[in-house]
Structures are given as C-alpha cells and as structure tokens.
Amino acid sequence: MSDAKVHEENRGDESRHDDKPARKAANKPVIECKGITRSFWRAKERVDVLSDLDLEIEEGSFDALMGPSGSGKTTLLNLIAGLDRPTAGRLLVAGTEVSAMGDAALAKWRSQTIGFVFQHFNLIPVLTALENVELPLLLTKVPASERKKRAQIALRVVGLEDRLHHRPQQLSGGQEQRVGIARAIVHDPKIIVADEPTGELDRKSADDVLNLLDKLNREFDKTILMVTHDPAAAERARVVHKLDKGRLT
Amino acid sequence: MTLTSLTVKNIGHNWLRTMLTVAGVGIAIFAFVFIRTLTGAWEAGVENAAQDRLSTMHKVTFVMPLPKRYFGEFDGSKGKIAGVQASTYLNWFGAKHPVRESEFFANLAVDTDTFFDVYREMAVPPDRLAAWKENRQGAIIGEALANQFGWKVGDEITLVGTIYPGDWKFKIEGIYTATAKSVDRAQFLFHWDYLNDSLPEQRRDQIGWIASLVDDPSRAATISQAIDDGFDGEDVQTRTMSEKAMNMEFLGGASALLGALDFVSFVILVIMMLILGNTIAMGVRERTHEYGVLLALGFRPKHIATFVLGEGVTIGLLGGGFGLLLAYPLVEKGVGRWLEENMGAWFPYFSIPPKIAVMALVLAAALAAVAALIPAWRASKLDVIDALRRLG
Numbered sequence: 001m002s003d004a005k006v007h008e009e010n011r012g013d014e015s016r017h018d019d020k021p022a023r024k025a026a027n028k029p030v031i032e033c034k035g036i037t038r039s040f041w042r043a044k045e046r047v048d049v050l051s052d053l054d055l056e057i058e059e060g061s062f063d064a065l066m067g068p069s070g071s072g073k074t075t076l077l078n079l080i081a082g083l084d085r086p087t088a089g090r091l092l093v094a095g096t097e098v099s100a101m102g103d104a105a106l107a108k109w110r111s112q113t114i115g116f117v118f119q120h121f122n123l124i125p126v127l128t129a130l131e132n133v134e135l136p137l138l139l140t141k142v143p144a145s146e147r148k149k150r151a152q153i154a155l156r157v158v159g160l161e162d163r164l165h166h167r168p169q170q171l172s173g174g175q176e177q178r179v180g181i182a183r184a185i186v187h188d189p190k191i192i193v194a195d196e197p198t199g200e201l202d203r204k205s206a207d208d209v210l211n212l213l214d215k216l217n218r219e220f221d222k223t224i225l226m227v228t229h230d231p232a233a234a235e236r237a238r239v240v241h242k243l244d245k246g247r248l249t
Numbered sequence: 250m251t252l253t254s255l256t257v258k259n260i261g262h263n264w265l266r267t268m269l270t271v272a273g274v275g276i277a278i279f280a281f282v283f284i285r286t287l288t289g290a291w292e293a294g295v296e297n298a299a300q301d302r303l304s305t306m307h308k309v310t311f312v313m314p315l316p317k318r319y320f321g322e323f324d325g326s327k328g329k330i331a332g333v334q335a336s337t338y339l340n341w342f343g344a345k346h347p348v349r350e351s352e353f354f355a356n357l358a359v360d361t362d363t364f365f366d367v368y369r370e371m372a373v374p375p376d377r378l379a380a381w382k383e384n385r386q387g388a389i390i391g392e393a394l395a396n397q398f399g400w401k402v403g404d405e406i407t408l409v410g411t412i413y414p415g416d417w418k419f420k421i422e423g424i425y426t427a428t429a430k431s432v433d434r435a436q437f438l439f440h441w442d443y444l445n446d447s448l449p450e451q452r453r454d455q456i457g458w459i460a461s462l463v464d465d466p467s468r469a470a471t472i473s474q475a476i477d478d479g480f481d482g483e484d485v486q487t488r489t490m491s492e493k494a495m496n497m498e499f500l501g502g503a504s505a506l507l508g509a510l511d512f513v514s515f516v517i518l519v520i521m522m523l524i525l526g527n528t529i530a531m532g533v534r535e536r537t538h539e540y541g542v543l544l545a546l547g548f549r550p551k552h553i554a555t556f557v558l559g560e561g562v563t564i565g566l567l568g569g570g571f572g573l574l575l576a577y578p579l580v581e582k583g584v585g586r587w588l589e590e591n592m593g594a595w596f597p598y599f600s601i602p603p604k605i606a607v608m609a610l611v612l613a614a615a616l617a618a619v620a621a622l623i624p625a626w627r628a629s630k631l632d633v634i635d636a637l638r639r640l641g
Contacts (some may be wrong), residue, residue, distance in 0.1 A: 083545055083633050104549060111547020118637075122542040126261040131250045136546050138252055147250075183546075 030190065030223050031057035031080055036089035038075050038246075049075045051246045052089070057239075059190075062217040062224045064237035071243040073227045074195060080225060081193045082110045094190045111139045115184030115222070117213075119196035121176040123168040129155060129179045130164040136187045154182035158212055174205025181212055185222065192216065194226040198233050210236045252552070256559030260567075262532065267564065270528045274568020274617070275575060277521035278609050282576040283584070284514040285605045288507045290588075290596045300466040302367065303333075304495045305476055306458040308486040311495075314340075314455035315485060320360075322479060323459055330479065332472040334464050337363035338456040340444060342437075344408035344417060346398060354394050356408065356437035358444040367460050370429035377402065377423030385443050387422035393434035395424050408437075413444065434598075460492075518616055521568075526620035529561050533624040540628055541636025550629035557625035558618055565617025569610040576601060576609075 033055040039048045050072045057063050065073045078084040079091055082098045091099040094113050101109060115136075123132045133151040142150070155161055158178040168176055177197060184192050194213065198206035210233055216222045226237060234240050242249045250258075260267050305323075307313035323336035340358040361382045365371060373381070373389055381387040390400060400406060404421045419439055427434050445453050463472050473489035480487045490498075533540075540553050585599035 078634055081545070083637075107544070107547050107549050110545070116542075116545050118542070122538070124539060124542075126258045127250070127255075131255075131258075134250050135255075135543070138250070138255065139547050144251065 027058040027060050029056040030059040030061075030094055031055070031225070032090075032092040033076075033080070034090040034092075036076075036079065036086045036091060038072070038079060038084070039087040049246050050079075050086070053246065053248060055241065055248060057223065057225060059223055060217070060221045061239060062214065062237050063226070063239045063241060064234040065225065065227045065241050065243060066229070066231075066234050067243035072246045073243050076243065077193050077195055077225065077227050080191075081114050081116065082106045108139075111136060112187065113189050113191060115187070115189040115192040117177070117180050117184050117192060117194035117197045119199040121168070121173070121180045121200070123176055123179055123183075125168050128165045128167055129160060129171065129182075132168070132179055133182045133186050135183060140187065150186055151182070154186040155179070157185065157216075158182045172205070173201050174208055177201060177205070177209050178212060181209065181216070185216060185220070189222070191223045191225065194224065196227055196229065198228065198230055203232075206230070206233065252555075253559070256556050257563050259556055259560045260563050262536065266528065266532070270525060270564055271567045271571055273524060274521055274565060274613060275571030277517050278569050278572025278613050279575045279579070280517050281514045281612070282572060282601055282605055282609050283580050284510050284517075285608075286576075286580055286585075286599065286601050287596075288510050288514075289602055289605065290599045291503065291507060300491065300493070301463050301469070302492040303461045303463060303469060303473055303476070303489050304458050304492055305461065305487050305489040306495075308477075308488045311458060311498075313485075314457060315459065315487065317454040317456050319480065319483075319485075319487070320456065320459055323461055323476075330461075330472070330476055332463050332465060332468055332475070334462040335363065335366040336459055336461040337367040338441065338459050339364075340441060340455075340457040341412070342408075342410070342439075342444065343412040344410045347407055347409050347416075349398070350409075352397065354397070354435045354437060355433055356439070358441040359438050360441050364438065367462050368432075369462075370427060370432050371425045372428055373423045373425045381422040384420060384422055385440050386419050388419040388437055388439040389423040389425055390421060390438070391432075391434040391436045392424055392426055394437060395421075397435060413448065415447075417447075518612060521613075522616040522620045525561065525564065525617055526623065529557065529564075529621045530624040530627075532560070533557055533628050537628075537631060537636050537639045540631055541633055541639065544631065544633040545637060550631075553631070554625040554629035557628050558621045561617040561621025561625075562614050565613040565615075565620075566610065568617075569613030572613070573606055573609060576606075 033053055036050055036053040036055075037048055038050040039046050041047070053072075053076070055076075065076060067073050075084070079086055079098075080093055082093070082101070086099050089099065090097060096109060096113070098106065098109065123129075124135070127135075130148065130151050133154050134147050137147040137150060140147075152161065152164065155164060158181050160175060160178055160182065163171060163175060163179075166175075168179070171179065177200070181192075181197075184194075192213070197209055197213070201209060213224055213226065214236055217224050224237075226233065228234050305315070305319075307315055317338065320336065320338045323330055323333055337360050339360075342356040342358050344356050346352055346354075365373065365378065377389070381389050388406075395401065400421050402421050402423060406419055406421065408417045408419065409415075410417055425436075425438075441456070461476075463469055469491050473491070476489045477487050543553060543556075544550070581600050585596075588596040588599045
C-alpha cells in the first residue's frame with residue numbers, strides 16, 4: 001500500500017474476523033486508484049473534490065469510507081462504481097481500466113461487475129420484491145425461468161423468501177434494504193458498493209443489514225466498499241479509509 | 250418479467266393519472282370515430298353509388314324538368330340509345346309529413362313499370378309490388394321511413410305538398426328493403442301517373458330526370474355523351490352523368506362542412522397528443538431518480554427511452570381501445586340507430602367502418618409515440634449521477 005493511504009485496521013471485533021487476515025494477506029488489489037483527481041466547475045472556479053488520491057482495496061475485503069460531508073466519499077464511490085470518470089489519474093477495477101471506457105462499455109461493465117446498495121433503497125414501486133431483484137438480470141441473456149430462479153435464491157440469501165410478491169410499500173425499511181441487497185448480488189458481481197446502506201434504518205434493521213453485508217463478504221467472497229457516517233457501521237468493516245477535503249487522511 | 254412487461258408495468262406508477270389519461274385519450278378517440286363515421290356515412294351514398302347507373306337531367310339544373318317524351322328515346326327494346334339496358338323516370342315530389350314537418354325524407358313520383366328494373370338493389374315482396382302497381386294511390390316506403398313514422402302496410406296517410414301544393418292521400422302498399430349500402434332506406438315512392446293526372450294541363454307530362462342502367466360501366470362516359478348528343482338539337486338539352494357524379498353534385502354544398510368536420514377530428518387527436526405528451530413528461534420528471542437507479546444498474550439510455558416510448562404507446566393503445574369500447578355501443582347502437590331511423594335520407598347506413606376502428610387504434614398508438622418522443626429523448630440524456638441526486 002502506498003504511503004498516501006492511511007488504513008485503520010478495525011480491531012474492535014477480533015472474533016468476527018479470526019480467519020480473514022491470513023486469507024486477505026494473499027489477495028491482490030481489486031480496486032486501484034492511482035493519482036485520482038475529480039474536479040467540478042462551479043461558476044468559473046475549479047473545485048477539486050478528489051485530489052491526487054491513491055487507494056488500493058484488496059479482493060474479498062470489506063472496506064468503509066468515512067469522512068465529513070463534502071469530503072468526497074460519494075464521489076470516490078461513484079468513480080469506483082463506474083458511474084463517473086476521473087478528471088485525472090488511472091482507475092482500475094476488477095482488472096479493467098474504467099477511467100478509459102466509453103459510456104456504453106461502462107454501462108455493460110457496471111451491470112456485470114458492480115452491485116449497488118443505495119441509502120434510500122431505490123426499489124421500483126410498481127414491481128414486486130422478486131421483480132425488483134430480477135431487474136439486473138434483464139440485461140443478460142439468462143432465460144426468464146432462470147432469472148426468476150436466481151432472484152428467488154437471492155431473496156432467500158437475504159431472508160425474504162416469504163416476501164417474493166410483496167411490493168416495496170408493503171415492506172418495512174429493513175426489508176426494503178434487504179431486497180436492495182438481493183438486487184445487488186443477483187447477478188453475482190465481484191464488488192458491492194453501498195452508499196450509506198443503514199442511513200435510513202433504525203438500529204436493529206441497520207444491524208441486520210450489516211450482518212448481511214458481512215455474510216456476503218465472508219461466505220460469498222464479495223468485495224464490499226461502504227460509504228458511511230455511522231461509526232457502528234464502520235466498525236463492521238475490516239478497513240476504514242478516512243477522507244477529508246478530497247484526500248485520504 | 251421481461252423488458253416489455255417492465256415497460257407496461259411502468260404505467261402503474263400513478264394509477265389515478267393513468268386512468269384519467271386513458272379516459273382522455275379514449276374520449277378523443279371516441280370523438281374521432283364518431284366524426285369519421287358521420288362523414289363516412291354521409292359520403293356513403295357517393296362512395297357506394299352504382300357505377301352502371303346514369304342520370305339524365307335538364308342541362309341547366311336538375312330543378313328544371315324534362316319533357317316526358319324524352320323517355321321514349323331510352324327504350325332499350327327499340328335500341329335507340331346503344332348500351333342502355335333499362336331506364337325509368339322520376340320526379341322529386343318534395344312533400345312533408347303533415348305533423349312532423351321538420352323530418353325530411355325523399356318522396357318521389359316514379360314510373361311503376363320500370364322503376365325497380367333500374368333500382369335493382371331495392372327489394373319488394375312480389376305480392377306487395379303487384380298491389381302497389383294496381384293501386385294508383387299506392388306507395389312503397391323504405392323500412393327506415395316505416396320505423397321513423399310508425400307506418401305499416403295498409404295505412405292510409407296524407408302528405409302535404411310543397412312543390413305540388415295540396416294534401417296528397419296515399420295508401421302504404423309495401424315496404425322495400427335495401428340490398429346495397431348506397432340505398433336510402435327512407436324513401437317514399439308513389440305513382441308518377443297519380444301526380445301527373447292531378448296537375449293542371451300546363452304542368453303535365455314533365456319529368457325530373459331519367460335514370461338508366463348501362464350494360465358496360467366502363468363505357469358510362471361514352472354513353473352519357475351519346476345521350477346528350479341525341480338531344481342537342483332539341484329545345485331542352487340534357488346533361489347526363491353517373492349516379493356518383495350526381496350525388497357528388499347534390500352533396501356539393503355539404504362538402505365544406507364535411508371537410509371541416511374531418512379537420513376537427515384530426516384537431517381533436519392533436520390536442521390529445523399534446524395533453525398526453527405533457528402527462529408523459531410529468532411522469533418522466535417525477536421518475537428521474539428511478540431512471541438514475543436503472544442507469545446505475547447498467548440499463549442504457551436507449552432502454553430508458555424505450556421505456557418512456559413504450560409507456561406512451563401502451564397508454565395510447567389502452568385509450569384507443571377504451572374509445573372504441575365507448576364508440577361501438579354509443580355510435581353504432583345508439584346515435585347510429587337514431588340517425589338511420591330519423592335521418593335515413595342522409596345516413597342510410599350508420600355503422601363504424603372497420604378501417605376507421607383500425608385507423609383510430611393505430612393513430613392513438615402512433616400519436617402517443619410521437620407525444621412521448623421528447624420526454625423519451627430527454628430521459629435518455631439524463632446523467633446518472635444527477636438523476637440519482639434528484640429526490641425520488
């Protein structure tokens with residue numbers, strides 16, 4: 001890891017991570033940010049939201065990004081998730097230089113590589129839980145029956161096999177977020193990015209969601225990158241990256 | 250679930266608005282179908298006019314009579330005018346119902362011997378036809394006219410003359426049925442002799458026009474010319490034209506109105522399109538965040554545009570279907586029956602032509618797609634991060 005990166009090993013829950021350090025030490029980086037800068041123009045003034053940022057995240061890791069509002073957390077998450085492109089620098093995610101990809105290629109790459117978990121769940125209200133989870137598979141050549149089967153499995157993983165045909169408005173916040181997580185994993189992405197996944201939830205539901213993310217990381221080897229303001233949520237991550245004014249601290 | 254079913258499900262975001270929009274489109278389509286059916290029915294007499302029937306009238310105007318002796322020249326058996334199979338003569342009588350004066354119907358003094366030889370698409374039971382020919386004051390009426398005034402065979406009725414003043418007494422001897430769309434089912438036919446014998450000497454032996462059947466419709470123009478050439482040296486010259494041309498001339502005054510109605514029917518659809526476009530644009534604005542989510546999941550701008558277009562077309566088709574569901578009972582069974590029975594002279598057959606129904610449905614879908622074009626284009630241009638920032 002480069003000197004510019006400051007990783008804070010999370011040792012608050014040693015029992016939870018007994019088996020991880022040894023396995024993770026051998027893992028190669030799945031996310032590599034090299035000299036990433038992201039600038040925006042406000043009026044005629046250039047604002048560098050991220051400045052010359054270097055970051056590596058290992059495959060199979062569970063990392064958290066923390067920092068005050070405006071520190072660039074979501075901007076960095078958007079870059080890594082392929083929703084945005086850096087102004088300068090190189091960004092390699094899962095072996096692909098996403099900073100050099102066109103819009104169409106990036107959309108296809110996102111649909112195969114990234115699973116999104118949003119703060120506001122962002123389920124489609126006119127669709128059932130099963131249909132919401134099936135959404136990412138509509139972009140694949142997976143047959144309809146297989147799509148349905150995979151969506152059912154994903155919902156079973158998040159413990160909602162009895163809510164397949166419920167619409168979002170018939171679910172609690174915690175259940176909605178679990179449907180969101182099922183949607184994020186249904187196409188078996190390498191990386192799950194979560195933007196404040198517990199921001200809208202009470203403590204109990206938040207713990208359930210964090211347990212689920214932990215399970216996906218430990219049992220399904222998903223690399224998880226989570227933006228959070230919540231110290232309790234950050235404690236569940238193995239590595240916490242702290243951002244301030246566009247730089248890792 | 251498929252991309253198509255996802256498109257259709259999208260209309261369920263705001264059911265109240267969707268239902269109101271579908272109802273709005275449906276009413277516009279209903280109005281379109283009604284107006285097109287109305288103008289179509291009006292023009293049906295022209296469109297479906299017999300191709301092999303000619304009308305010979307006074308060269309100046311059909312209001313002026315011809316001498317009855319002209320009819321002798323049309324006698325097919327004598328072969329004076331080549332190509333004419335059969336002929337008959339008629340006078341426009343122009344009388345009214347004594348009480349229901351405002352209810353127009355065509356009443357004609359006809360030659361009982363030859364009339365049905367020329368107008369073969371009007372069917373009368375043989376016994377009734379024979380009874381009519383026997384009774385000098387007998388009349389044969391169309392089934393629509395019978396329904397309109399509640400007349401039946403055996404009834405003795407009186408009409409009030411306008412062109413030929415006085416009270417004219419008749420006995421209904423038969424009711425004809427139409428075997429072709431072009432036939433006015435509300436006509437009143439009686440003996441020309443009854444009219445002629447009742448007139449003062451100076452008004453006798455005059456006929457309104459001569460109708461002829463030709464053996465070859467493709468020679469109609471040549472035969473017409475030959476007829477008119479035959480009367481060129483007479484005091485009264487003739488003008489012969491096909492029944493279709495005559496009907497067009499008769500309806501000429503109404504053509505501007507029909508054109509205006511046709512125009513209105515399209516204006517209604519354009520208004521529908523603009524309202525639909527606004528509704529779809531509103532929906533797209535409200536769902537910007539949702540489109541951002543789909544883009545983040547890997548959906549492409551073309552998918553988003555297709556969803557918006559598909560939603561528009563779905564609403565258009567639903568509205569079109571609703572409009573037709575309204576139109577069939579209301580136009581065909583309700584207004585249509587009433588018009589046929591009460592205004593049979595103008596609307597002998599008032600039913601929605603299948604091509605108008607298909608056209609309405611296709612137009613509803615096509616205009617809805619056009620209405621959705623701009624919202625779809627704007628949705629496809631959304632930036633994923635900006636869209637995700639918008640509140641859902």
